[in-house]
Amino acid sequence: MTMPATPPKDILRIQKLCDEVLAPLYDLQTSRVRVVAIDGPVGQVRLEGACASCIASTRLLFAEIEALLKYHKDPVEYLEVVV
Numbered sequence: 001m002t003m004p005a006t007p008p009k010d011i012l013r014i015q016k017l018c019d020e021v022l023a024p025l026y027d028l029q030t031s032r033v034r035v036v037a038i039d040g041p042v043g044q045v046r047l048e049g050a051c052a053s054c055i056a057s058t059r060l061l062f063a064e065i066e067a068l069l070k071y072h073k074d075p076v077e078y079l080e081v082v083v
Contacts, residue, residue: 017068031049
């Protein structure tokens with residue numbers, strides 16, 4: 001049984017939030033947390049550019065994004081990195 005595809009509007013909603021948090025910290029042309037799928041309460045993301053090699057700040061970044069998701073009562077509760 002295949003899982004239904006994530007509606008693009010859901011991915012775009014979480015992507016916008018990630019970009020808003022990242023924009024003051026990184027150049028979005030070269031660094032990105034790209035949302036690739038949503039699986040229930042989990043936003044699956046791929047790290048690109050400087051984000052891909054920075055483990056500590058990525059965890060802090062995720063904490064901020066996850067706090068905003070919680071604040072907005074979003075159905076996505078946390079992020080996980082996929083390759």
